[in-house]
Amino acid sequence: MIKLWNYFRSGTSHRVRIALNLKGVEWQYQPLNLVERQHKERAYLDLNPQGLAPAIEIDGEILFQSPAIIEYLEERFPEPSLLPDDIISRAQVRAMAMLIGCDIHPLNNLRVLNAVKALTGQDTPPLDWIARWIEEGFSALETLLARDENRNPNICFGTTHGLVECYLIPQIYAANRFKVDMNPYPLIRQIDQACSKLPAFQNAHPDVQPDAPGQ
Ligand SMILES: N[C@@H](CCC(=O)N[C@@H](CS)C(=O)NCC(=O)O)C(=O)O
Structure with missing residues (x-):
């Protein structure tokens, strides 16, 4: 199951949630409280050394940076595409x-x-x-x-x-x-x-x- 470490109000998290939903894939919510600075705790820094939301576990790998995650989703789940043809x-x-x-x-x-x-x-x-x-x-x-x-x-x-x-x-x-x-x-x-x-x-x-x- 795909896991997304994210925070409800984070714009970069929100982007990835939309992309996952448009692709119609199932995923699991892993809360990361930015106000309580959980993104700077060791456990999360081990996943994403940049200490920013979001990060995703997918296909046994951890990815971060929302543009990279969304591009990965586009290549991994080509349909429906988020991009035009030409x-x-x-x-x-x-x-x-x-x-x-x-x-x-x-x-x-x-x-x-x-x-x-x-x-x-x-x-x-x-x-x-x-x-x-x-x-x-x-x-x-x-x-x-x-x-x-x-x-x-x-x-x-x-x-x-x-x-x-x-x-x-x-x-x-x-x-x-x-x-x-x-x-x-x-x-x-x-x-x-x-x-x-x-x-x-x-x-x-x-x-x-x-x-x-x-x-
Ligand atoms: N370029 C990164 C930016 C990530 C980012 O800035 N995330 C924000 C939430 S929207 C964050 O974790 N902020 C925490 C902070 O600034 O301490 C991405 O798109 O994933």
Whole structure:
């Protein structure tokens, strides 16, 4: 059985949960409490020396880094594919996903937010810092979505949910959590609405994970 060490509210964990669910594979939840710093405990560092969520046990191996995990899932379980068929479209889809995975998420990660708080002397989340990177990335994504005349309006690219949604939906969750104004992004909001009706996304949602408050 596939095991995923993850935390309900972690965006990178949420990505992998969506990818696993879109692939329709069974997996087991291994909670890793980031607030209690379980990701820095010896037992987890033995699995992932980087001490970040998530990590996955699959085919007798331990993998970490969510992009590497998702690429592995794509190759290991090719159907349904998270990527379009032709190589230019694949590169375009990866660019949309990386716009979030490389250029929004890392700047708003827990340890970066803690560093910003320490540098500024603030003891609350630096909301303007968080919004700045989300707004910059979402503006670019909204432009790409608007330019694409061939996509289904409920989907980021083409006609099936895939890699971009794995990255986008957790980033929207974070944007809402940190009260970022989503009004300027109607195309992104429509995709979010559409995904929220599908079991693969519903079952990956932070609020329904076993380690979420109230579960
Ligand atoms: N590039 C890594 C980033 C992993 C990452 O930053 N995970 C966050 C949770 S979303 C984490 O473990 N943060 C704990 C910390 O910053 O101390 C990936 O995509 O897996």
